[in-house]
Amino acid sequence: MDGTFSQLVMLGSSGMLLTALIVLWRKGIPAYVTAYRWQAWLLAAITGTVAYYGRDPRLYWVAALLLALKGAAIPALLGTMQRRFGAQREATPYVNTETSLVIASLLVLFAYVLARPWMAVTDLPTRQGLPLALGLLFVSLFIVVSRKKAITQVIGFLMLENAIALLAAVGTRGVPLLVELGVFLDALMGFLVMQIFVYHIHETFNTIDVEELARLRH
Amino acid sequence: MPFGNLALLVMVVGYAAGACLSLLAPSDRAARWLTTIGAAIGCIGGVAAASSVLATRVSVDATLASLVSTAGGIVIHLDLLGAFFLLLVAALGLPAAVYGIAYTAEYEGRHSLRVFGLMFNGFLLGMSLVPCAGNVFTFLFTWELMAIASYFLVMTESEKRDTRQAGLWYAAMTHLGLVLLLPMFFLMAGGSEATAFADLRTTAAALTPGTRHIVFVLALLAFGSKAGIVPLHVWLPRAHPAAPSHVSALMSGVMIKLGIYGLVRVTFDLMSGGPAWWGGLLLAVGCVSALLGVLYALMEHDLKRLLAYHSVENIGIILIGLGAGSILHAQGLPALAAIGFAGALFHTVNHACFKGLLFLAAGSVMQQTHTANMEEMGGLIKRMPQTALCFLVGSVAIAALPPLNGFASEWLVFQSLLAGTSIQRPEIAVGFPIAVGMLALTSGLAAACFVKAFGISFLAMPRSNHAAQAREAHWSMRATMILLAGGCVTLGLAAPLAVRGLNRVIDSVPGLSAGEPLPRSPGLWLVGPGGSAQVSPLLIAVLLGAIALAVLVALHARGFQVRRADTWGCGRISQTARMEYTASAFAEPLRRVFTALYRPTEDLSVGVHPDSRYFVQSITYTSQVVPWFETAFYDPVTRGARGLAAQVRRLQAGFLHLYLLYVTVALVAALAVAWWFK
Known part of the structure; x- marks a missing residue:
C-alpha cells in the first residue's frame, strides 16, 4: 500500500514541476494561468492522497480549501487581470527558452543533490517528493528572476508558494489546518497586494514590464 | 519580595508605563504629563532601590533566565558601585522629567510628543538598568537601549540640518563604542561560555598580562567614546546642543558618566586594577581632555556647545582622579589612592548636579530668547532673576570656587596629585607636577569661561529684541533648577559626609579598595593625604556669610541706600548694546595666547569710500576656530x-x-x- 502511496505522490509532484516548466517554454500569459490552475489541482490531489493514506481526515479540509482558493479563486483573478491588459506575451525574457530549460534542469539536479542527505535520514513514504518540491521551488524562483512581465512574476511567486506547500505536505505528513490557513491568507494577501501593484505599474508606465521600474530610481 | 527588588520593579514598571501610555496618549498635552509621571515614578523607584543598597550594603539580585536564555538570560545584580550610578541617574532624572512638562510645551503640534515620551522613558530605563546589569548580555542590551533612545531624542528637532548631522556623528561614535565592547567582553571571557560578571571576574584574573592590557585599552576606547574623552569627544559638542535641553542635561549629566561607570566596572572591578601605566594612561588622557575641553569651550559662543565642551573638561578631571588614584594604588599606597578615587567619584556626582543645572538654565534662557548664541543675549538678570541666580550657582560650582561642590571634588583630585609628587620614581615625580599644572590651568580657564558665559548672557543690556522681551521661565522649570542649585550647595557644604559615603562604594570595588578601613575624617573637614592638608567647605561658607553680613551691617550703619541711575557712559549721550563687550572680545586675549593651538581663520574686509581710503564705510570681521585635529x-x-x-x-x-x-x-x-x- 505504501508503494502506491509513494508512487501517487511522486506522480503528483512530478506533474507540479512539469507545470512550472510549462511557464518556461510557453510565451502566452493565458497558458501560464492554465498551468497554475493544473498545479493547484495537483497540489490539492497530493494533499488529499496524504490525507487518505495517512488517515488524517483534517487534511481533507486543507485539500478542499486548496482546491477552492488556489484551484479556482486565484486562477479566476489572474484571468481577469490578464484580460484587462489585453494580449500580453512574454516576448523577450532575460533568458531565452532553451537556456531557461537547461538552467531549470540544472536546478532540479541541484535539488536532488541537496535532498539526498535528507532522504537518507527519513523513512516517510512520501520522501520521493522532496527533491521534486525543492526543484519546483528553485524553478519558480528562476521564473521570477528571468521573466519580465509583472503577471508572470506574480505567477512565479504563487508557484513558489505552492512549492512550499508541497514541501510541507511531503516532508511532514501534512501540516495542521491552522498553519495551512495562516499560509493561505499570507499568500492571498501577497497576491492581492501584488495585483494592486501590477495595476499601478500598468497605469503609470502603460505596460506591465517591470523593467520600466528602473526609471523610478532618481 | 525584598524592598530592593520591589523598588527596582516599581522603577521598571514606571518607565515602561510612561513609555507606553505617552505613546497612546489622546493629546499632546496628555502625552507631556504621562511622560513625566511615568518617568517620575521610575526615578523614585530608582532612588529607593539605590538608597537601600547603599544603606544596607546588600545587593539586589533578580534573574529572568528564560528570557533570551541562549545569551544567559536577563540578570540583574545591583551592588554598591551600581547603586551609586543608579542613584545618580534617578536623582537627575526626576528634575529633568519635571522640567520637561513645561519645556516641551512649545513642541506641541511641531514634533511628536508621543514618540518623544516613549524615547525619553526608554532612555531613562536604559540608563537606569546599565548599572544594574549582572551579565554581558543584559549590559549590552541596556547599553544599546540607552544609545538608541538617546539617538532619537537628539533627533527631536530633525528638520534642522545641524541636528541631522549631530545625529549621524552620535550614531557613528556610539556604535564605534559598541563595536569595541564586543571584543573586550569576548577577550575577558577567555574562551569560557559563562557571561555573568561574577564569572568574568574569575576568568579575567586568569588572563595573560598581554590580554589584560588589550582589554584595558579596548575598555578605555569603548567607554571613552561614550564618556567623551579627547579625541573621541567629537559627538558631544554636536549632539548636546541639538537635543532638547532637559535631554542634554541627562546626556551630559549622567549618560556620559555611565562611560565612567563602564570603565570603573571593567578595569577596577572585573579586572581588579592593573599596573601603573594603566593609571598613567588614564591620567594623560584626563589631562588632555580637561585642558582641550576648556580651551575649546572658551572659543564657543553657543551656550550649549560651550557647556558640552565643559563636559569633556569635567570627564577629564574625573579621569585625572581615577588615573592618579590607580597609579598610587599600584605603588602600594592605597590610602592615598582612595583620595583620588573619592575625588573622581565625587566629581562624577557634582558634575551631574551642576551640569544638569546649567543645561536646564540654558534651556530656560533659550526658550525665552529663541537663540543659543550668547552674543544675542544680555541683560537677562533683570528679566529672569531666578534663572540667572541658578545659572550663577552652577557657574560658581563648575569653576570650582568654595564653598560649592565643584571645589570639594577638585580639591580632592588636587590633593591626590600633590601626594604623588613625593614618590621617588622619575616618571611619577615628573608626570604628577605636569598634571597638577594642567589641572590648575584648566580650573583657571574654566573660571574665565564662566565669567564670560554668565557676564555676556545675563549682565549689561539686551543685545536683541528677544532678549529684551524675555520673561522668567515657567515656575516648574524654575523649581527644578532651584532644587539642583540647592543640591550644588548641599553637596558642597556636606562634602565630608558625602566622601565618607563614597568610601563605602570604593571599599566594595576590588581595584579601588584600600584593603583596610580608611581613617575616618573628622566631621566637618575634608582631609588630604596624611592629614597634611584639610579644608572645610562649611566653615568657608560660614566665614563668607559672616563677611557678607558684616559688610551689610556696616553699610546699613552708614546709611547706605541703593541709588538707581544710568550706567556711566563716558559722557556719550546714548548707549546701545553695540557698545558692549562681546563674548568674542572677552575670549580674544586667550585666543591670541593659544593661537598655535586654535589656528583660527580670520577674514577682515574693510569697505572704504571710493574717493579716499581714509573714510572707512564698513568693516566686516569674521573669525572661526575649527578644531584642527578633528x-x-x-x-x-x-x-x-x-x-x-x-x-x-x-x-x-x-x-x-x-x-x-x-x-x-x-x-x-x-x-x-x-x-x-x-
Whole structure:
C-alpha cells in the first residue's frame, strides 16, 4: 500500500514541476494561468492522497480549501487581470527558452543533490517528493528572476508558494489546518497586494514590464 | 519580595508605563504629563532601590533566565558601585522629567510628543538598568537601549540640518563604542561560555598580562567614546546642543558618566586594577581632555556647545582622579589612592548636579530668547532673576570656587596629585607636577569661561529684541533648577559626609579598595593625604556669610541706600548694546595666547569710500576656530567611509530583477554551503 502511496505522490509532484516548466517554454500569459490552475489541482490531489493514506481526515479540509482558493479563486483573478491588459506575451525574457530549460534542469539536479542527505535520514513514504518540491521551488524562483512581465512574476511567486506547500505536505505528513490557513491568507494577501501593484505599474508606465521600474530610481 | 527588588520593579514598571501610555496618549498635552509621571515614578523607584543598597550594603539580585536564555538570560545584580550610578541617574532624572512638562510645551503640534515620551522613558530605563546589569548580555542590551533612545531624542528637532548631522556623528561614535565592547567582553571571557560578571571576574584574573592590557585599552576606547574623552569627544559638542535641553542635561549629566561607570566596572572591578601605566594612561588622557575641553569651550559662543565642551573638561578631571588614584594604588599606597578615587567619584556626582543645572538654565534662557548664541543675549538678570541666580550657582560650582561642590571634588583630585609628587620614581615625580599644572590651568580657564558665559548672557543690556522681551521661565522649570542649585550647595557644604559615603562604594570595588578601613575624617573637614592638608567647605561658607553680613551691617550703619541711575557712559549721550563687550572680545586675549593651538581663520574686509581710503564705510570681521585635529583625524575617516558607501551603493542598481536575483543567489548559495559543510 505504501508503494502506491509513494508512487501517487511522486506522480503528483512530478506533474507540479512539469507545470512550472510549462511557464518556461510557453510565451502566452493565458497558458501560464492554465498551468497554475493544473498545479493547484495537483497540489490539492497530493494533499488529499496524504490525507487518505495517512488517515488524517483534517487534511481533507486543507485539500478542499486548496482546491477552492488556489484551484479556482486565484486562477479566476489572474484571468481577469490578464484580460484587462489585453494580449500580453512574454516576448523577450532575460533568458531565452532553451537556456531557461537547461538552467531549470540544472536546478532540479541541484535539488536532488541537496535532498539526498535528507532522504537518507527519513523513512516517510512520501520522501520521493522532496527533491521534486525543492526543484519546483528553485524553478519558480528562476521564473521570477528571468521573466519580465509583472503577471508572470506574480505567477512565479504563487508557484513558489505552492512549492512550499508541497514541501510541507511531503516532508511532514501534512501540516495542521491552522498553519495551512495562516499560509493561505499570507499568500492571498501577497497576491492581492501584488495585483494592486501590477495595476499601478500598468497605469503609470502603460505596460506591465517591470523593467520600466528602473526609471523610478532618481 | 525584598524592598530592593520591589523598588527596582516599581522603577521598571514606571518607565515602561510612561513609555507606553505617552505613546497612546489622546493629546499632546496628555502625552507631556504621562511622560513625566511615568518617568517620575521610575526615578523614585530608582532612588529607593539605590538608597537601600547603599544603606544596607546588600545587593539586589533578580534573574529572568528564560528570557533570551541562549545569551544567559536577563540578570540583574545591583551592588554598591551600581547603586551609586543608579542613584545618580534617578536623582537627575526626576528634575529633568519635571522640567520637561513645561519645556516641551512649545513642541506641541511641531514634533511628536508621543514618540518623544516613549524615547525619553526608554532612555531613562536604559540608563537606569546599565548599572544594574549582572551579565554581558543584559549590559549590552541596556547599553544599546540607552544609545538608541538617546539617538532619537537628539533627533527631536530633525528638520534642522545641524541636528541631522549631530545625529549621524552620535550614531557613528556610539556604535564605534559598541563595536569595541564586543571584543573586550569576548577577550575577558577567555574562551569560557559563562557571561555573568561574577564569572568574568574569575576568568579575567586568569588572563595573560598581554590580554589584560588589550582589554584595558579596548575598555578605555569603548567607554571613552561614550564618556567623551579627547579625541573621541567629537559627538558631544554636536549632539548636546541639538537635543532638547532637559535631554542634554541627562546626556551630559549622567549618560556620559555611565562611560565612567563602564570603565570603573571593567578595569577596577572585573579586572581588579592593573599596573601603573594603566593609571598613567588614564591620567594623560584626563589631562588632555580637561585642558582641550576648556580651551575649546572658551572659543564657543553657543551656550550649549560651550557647556558640552565643559563636559569633556569635567570627564577629564574625573579621569585625572581615577588615573592618579590607580597609579598610587599600584605603588602600594592605597590610602592615598582612595583620595583620588573619592575625588573622581565625587566629581562624577557634582558634575551631574551642576551640569544638569546649567543645561536646564540654558534651556530656560533659550526658550525665552529663541537663540543659543550668547552674543544675542544680555541683560537677562533683570528679566529672569531666578534663572540667572541658578545659572550663577552652577557657574560658581563648575569653576570650582568654595564653598560649592565643584571645589570639594577638585580639591580632592588636587590633593591626590600633590601626594604623588613625593614618590621617588622619575616618571611619577615628573608626570604628577605636569598634571597638577594642567589641572590648575584648566580650573583657571574654566573660571574665565564662566565669567564670560554668565557676564555676556545675563549682565549689561539686551543685545536683541528677544532678549529684551524675555520673561522668567515657567515656575516648574524654575523649581527644578532651584532644587539642583540647592543640591550644588548641599553637596558642597556636606562634602565630608558625602566622601565618607563614597568610601563605602570604593571599599566594595576590588581595584579601588584600600584593603583596610580608611581613617575616618573628622566631621566637618575634608582631609588630604596624611592629614597634611584639610579644608572645610562649611566653615568657608560660614566665614563668607559672616563677611557678607558684616559688610551689610556696616553699610546699613552708614546709611547706605541703593541709588538707581544710568550706567556711566563716558559722557556719550546714548548707549546701545553695540557698545558692549562681546563674548568674542572677552575670549580674544586667550585666543591670541593659544593661537598655535586654535589656528583660527580670520577674514577682515574693510569697505572704504571710493574717493579716499581714509573714510572707512564698513568693516566686516569674521573669525572661526575649527578644531584642527578633528579635521586632521576624522576627515580621512569620513571620506573613506563615504567612498566605501558609494561602492556598496552600486548594489542598488534600480533593477527589480537584479534584486530578485540577489535573493535567489543568496538562497542557493546558502543551501550549497550548508550541503558542502554537512
